[in-house]
Amino acid sequence: MGFDLADDVGGLWNIDSPRSTVYDSAHLISSARTTEFAEFPMPADTPDYPDHRRLLAYFRDFAEHFGLRDRFRFGTEVVRAEPLGAARDSGWRLTVRNVGDDDNTASSDQVEVGEFSALVIANGTLSEPNIPRFDGEFSGELIHTSRYKYPQELAGKRVLVVGGGNSGCDIAVDAVHHAASVDISVRRGYHFVPKYIFGKPADTLNTGTPLPAPIKQFIDSRVLKAFTGDPTRFGFPEPDHKIYESHPVVNSLVLQHVGHGDITVRPDIERFDGNTVHFRAGRAGPGRTGAGGAGVGSSGEYDLVMLATGYVLNYPFIDREYLDWSEGAAAPDLYLNIFPSARDDLAVLGMVEASGIGWQGRYEQADLVARYLSARRQGTAAGRDVVVVVDSSRRGPRPDLTGGYKYLGLDRMAYYVNKSAYRGAVTDLVARMDAAGRGRAQGEGRGA
Numbered sequence: 001m002g003f004d005l006a007d008d009v010g011g012l013w014n015i016d017s018p019r020s021t022v023y024d025s026a027h028l029i030s031s032a033r034t035t036e037f038a039e040f041p042m043p044a045d046t047p048d049y050p051d052h053r054r055l056l057a058y059f060r061d062f063a064e065h066f067g068l069r070d071r072f073r074f075g076t077e078v079v080r081a082e083p084l085g086a087a088r089d090s091g092w093r094l095t096v097r098n099v100g101d102d103d104n105t106a107s108s109d110q111v112e113v114g115e116f117s118a119l120v121i122a123n124g125t126l127s128e129p130n131i132p133r134f135d136g137e138f139s140g141e142l143i144h145t146s147r148y149k150y151p152q153e154l155a156g157k158r159v160l161v162v163g164g165g166n167s168g169c170d171i172a173v174d175a176v177h178h179a180a181s182v183d184i185s186v187r188r189g190y191h192f193v194p195k196y197i198f199g200k201p202a203d204t205l206n207t208g209t210p211l212p213a214p215i216k217q218f219i220d221s222r223v224l225k226a227f228t229g230d231p232t233r234f235g236f237p238e239p240d241h242k243i244y245e246s247h248p249v250v251n252s253l254v255l256q257h258v259g260h261g262d263i264t265v266r267p268d269i270e271r272f273d274g275n276t277v278h279f280r281a282g283r284a285g286p287g288r289t290g291a292g293g294a295g296v297g298s299s300g301e302y303d304l305v306m307l308a309t310g311y312v313l314n315y316p317f318i319d320r321e322y323l324d325w326s327e328g329a330a331a332p333d334l335y336l337n338i339f340p341s342a343r344d345d346l347a348v349l350g351m352v353e354a355s356g357i358g359w360q361g362r363y364e365q366a367d368l369v370a371r372y373l374s375a376r377r378q379g380t381a382a383g384r385d386v387v388v389v390v391d392s393s394r395r396g397p398r399p400d401l402t403g404g405y406k407y408l409g410l411d412r413m414a415y416y417v418n419k420s421a422y423r424g425a426v427t428d429l430v431a432r433m434d435a436a437g438r439g440r441a442q443g444e445g446r447g448a
Contacts, residue, residue: 001116002072003096009063009072012126013055018099019127021146021311025174026052029166029250031201035358040065048201075099079111081119081318089344089376092119118373121315122349125415128314131307136272141304145171148306154179157303160277162269164190164236165247168308169254175306176262183300184254185279187268189239191221192228194252202250203356210420213404217242227252234258235265237282246408247355247416266300275301310412313351322346330411335394336401336425337415338365344376344391353412357419364426371433385436390429399425 006017015022027049028035036042040062046054063069073096080095098110129144141157145167151174159179161172164186175182193202210216221243232238234255257263267282278299313331315323323332324340334340337352347369350362375386403418 001114003076003078003094004072004074005077005099007074009060009069010056011059012124013052013059015052015056015149021126021129022052023145023148023167023171023174024052024150025170028055029195030203030356030358031195034201034203034207034356036360037062037363038360039363049195078317081121083322083343084115088342089118091115091117091345094119117377118345118347119318120347120349120369120373121318123315124350125313125353126311128312129307130310130312130411132309134269134272136278137274138272138277138302138305139274140302142307143304144307144309146311151175151178154304156180158301159183159304159306160185160266160300160302161306161308163308163310164188164249164254165308165310166249166251168306169249169251171306171308172263173251173253173257176257180303181264182257182262183264183266183302185266185269185277186236189231189237191224191239191243191246191248192231192252192255193224193248193250194227195250197223197227210403213244213418217244217405220244228255231255241408242406244355244405246410246413247353266298275303277302277305312411313415315348323348330414335398336365336368336422336429337417338369339390339394341394344387345373347373351415352417352422353415354417354419354422357417357422361419361423361426364423364430368426368430368433371430375433375437382437385439386433389432389436393429393432401425 005019006014008014010017010020012020012022014020015024029049031048032042032046032050036058042050042054042058046058050058075098076096077099078094078096080093082093082095084091084093093113093115095111095113097112127146129146131144148171154175155178157179158181159172159175161168161175161182161184164184168184172182172184195202197205206216211219224243235258254263258265267279270278270280272278276299320326320332322340322343323346324334324342325332331351332340332348334348334351338347338349340346340348349365349369352362352365354361372387372390375383375390377383399421401417401421403421405418407413407416
């Protein structure tokens with residue numbers, strides 16, 4: 001049985017879900033054909049980069065096709081997960097509560113408790129906003145992108161977007177068409193990837209055998225410069241990393257609007273003072289008179305500050321010790337980003353980020369977990385052999401999931417992997433599980 005806070009399938013792609021962080025202009029940043037489930041392709045007429053409405057319909061069609069809705073209780077919040085005993089596979093006691101239909105608040109008299117043989121946590125990575133602290137007080141609107149839905153919310157306002165990732169750039173482009181003015185404050189440089197290269201979705205090029213990291217970085221950085229130019233020319237800082245060592249920004253429209261003077265690039269924020277935002281001394285892009293510059297810090301007047309400052313992992317219903325999540329760490333320390341060391345009846349799905357991993361990569365995670373838990377439940381000799389393969393792998397050396405890339409040491413990169421290395425490690429483990437199960441079955445067949 002599954003529990004979901006929303007009233008139907010869709011996750012973050014359901015804009016009306018209580019914890020959805022999607023906004024009206026949101027589209028895939030990876031192309032449909034590299035993102036879809038292999039066993040359930042998107043409709044033939046799906047555009048290269050579908051919007052959230054098409055994706056919601058796709059997920060609901062997927063759930064309908066495979067009969068998944070009957071296996072979930074919607075409108076239900078998990079508030080506590082506790083092991084039933086000290087044994088590694090003692091099972092879990094879940095406390096859940098129904099959520100009110102009108103305001104998505106939970107009523108204490110609707111609490112239920114159930115016991116389960118295993119627990120799979122799959123509540124995503126993009127629901128708990130990261131809210132940085134700033135010196136001073138801002139007297140205008142200060143909101144995180146998780147609360148932003150429609151561009152009309154920006155109409156007539158002087159808008160400052162803080163953060164230059166994919167959401168920040170998307171919303172800055174939204175604001176161009178509605179706001180009185182648009183600035184974007186960035187601390188570090190980014191690599192900007194256009195959605196199309198040579199007339200094709202950028203992520204459909206070089207989809208065969210992956211190139212070694214240094215060669216791919218050498219080639220792709222030069223191709224991108226030919227298409228997008230040098231972002232420092234527009235006022236963005238020089239990136240402090242090579243391409244693919246942090247998640248790239250799949251948005252070249254923001255560069256176009258900076259070039260048009262519609263968006264001004266600002267340095268990092270120093271402090272707030274009423275409606276005035278003071279910026280640190282540093283590089284700032286071309287734009288309106290007095291919009292910034294190097295040397296002394298600059299300032300601007302704003303009605304709305306939009307924090308595109310990302311998200312933090314949050315599993316509030318379970319004690320961190322069961323997830324190997326040490327104090328101060330940005331993420332749990334899980335084998336293949338799935339399995340903790342202390343429990344055999346616990347797994348995490350979806351705690352993985354990688355450029356281009358798609359939903360198929362997450363499907364492969366789920367397939368691995370389903371096979372493992374099924375083998376444990378069977379209690380057969382073949383099942384025990386499968387379990388031994390997984391458990392010995394979990395307690396052995398960790399596979400290299402970087403693909404040869406040196407990822408930035410940022411909190412949001414704590415669970416970042418290279419898609420080819422990661423999918424290869426997962427599918428290799430599944431293949432060894434299958435071989436162990438078949439070997440036992442064949443041996444028992446010969447014995448009979």
